[in-house]
């Protein structure tokens with residue numbers, strides 16, 4: 196039996212998944228690692244944790260089913276995007292903790308650049324906005340705050356990479372400093388139209404170009420693992436950022452197809468084909484995947500809090516013990532109460548991009564309790580998705596005409612998915628395999644290794660587990676969504 200090893204290095208855990216030659220999951224290993232919050236709005240990871248948990252989960256997954264390196268045809272890597280690592284090319288040591296995508300420390304730099312009128316140039320080159328979310332300002336922050344770093348970077352001694360690059364560098368023993376086009380597209384340094392690093396953006400953000408990795412296709416040769424890591428050399432043949440990998444795993448290969456992933460946050464990607472669509476509604480233009488040198492573009496809506504609102508009910512309010520309890524609670528909620536929760540715990544992402552907004556709850560009465568809170572929390576994820584889809588519809592026209600394919604931990608909630616269908620007035624399809632992110636990375640590597648079918652054949656393997664059809668009366672849908680819009684406006688003016 197031949198396997199593909201998918202590495203999924205996420206925000207809260209590292210996972211290794213072995214897929215067999217029929218694209219079925221053979222085993223999964225997962226390890227969480229600590230999150231570091233050195234100041235308000237700052238989020239860091241220890242770069243060593245990212246690396247050691249990756250290797251140990253790979254080893255555990257292999258041990259679980261007695262697979263050796265000889266059984267593994269190739270490795271595919273998918274990763275939390277934007278998170279920034281800078282390391283010394285000689286020692287291979289990171290010079291600072293990884294600055295995580297959620298980190299807001301460069302908010303002021305972004306404000307300054309915007310005030311100086313740079314946003315249009317940034318958007319035109321990269322498809323992104325001047326927001327601390329992306330890597331570019333994080334790299335500059337490290338260079339300005341670690342003693343001697345800027346000088347060393349200018350002397351070519353330091354390397355920058357998103358998490359995929361950091362893992363590739365370590366897996367190959369420092370032989371390969373590369374990334375793929377989807378990860379490059381999240382740095383604020385990459386020209387998504389020209390398909391190369393942008394001198395203009397590097398100058399704007401003061402990032403020396405010599406630090407940047409080489410950009411390759413998603414299915415390409417990224418070197419091979421050092422023999423002593425997993426028992427023998429294994430080729431690395433696939434790389435994609437996690438949301439793009441999920442788009443691939445959901446087989447959204449045709450323009451107009453869309454997926455939405457509900458993990459900590461929610462990321463909706465609409466395949467727009469060979470042309471990058473410029474959003475008039477504050478969505479991001481990004482690369483969905485790049486194969487045979489040809490990029491396919493996507494419009495992306497990024498919401499920072501989705502499943503995290505359920506974690507808040509559990510860990511902050513302590514009104515549930517496990518995420519799954521929200522289903523029963525939401526069912527018990529008093530329908531006459533219209534409690535609306537705006538979960539802007541770390542500001543609002545698309546389409547508002549309001550870093551300073553904070554969470555708010557409206558419509559409480561003396562009878563409001565855990566059930567109404569749980570319902571409002573699940574509903575908030577549906578409302579935020581509708582905001583994204585309305586923006587996509589305005590930019591693209593047909594968004595929402597096809598079913599929305601969902602995945603991620605929170606898509607396990609039948610209640611949340613039914614509400615989503617209701618508030619969108621659109622069909623929501625949940626696939627059999629919810630590990631779409633890892634599946635996407637596995638397919639990239641597996642088809643390059645000659646083990647898996649081509650795009651068309653792979654798309655045929657997508658199987659539906661459950662479809663949710665809208666069942667809410669139109670006037671109720673209209674009233675509820677209008678209440679959400681009022682709540683978001685009020686939260687922003689607080």
Ligand SMILES: Nc1ncnc2c1ncn2[C@@H]1O[C@H](COP(=O)(O)OP(=O)(O)O)[C@@H](O)[C@H]1O
Nearest residue numbers: 458459502503505506518519603604605607608
């Ligand atoms: N049955 C459920 N109902 C509601 N939310 C859930 C359920 N199961 C998991 N979640 C939420 O899904 C999230 C985990 O999803 P996952 O895809 O593993 O996230 P990530 O990759 O961002 O760590 C958690 O925030 C959790 O609260």
Ligand SMILES: O=P(O)(O)OC[C@H](O)CO
Nearest residue numbers: 205206275276296458459
């Ligand atoms: O690690 P996840 O699944 O929360 O995904 C993080 C995204 O890639 C951030 O853009």
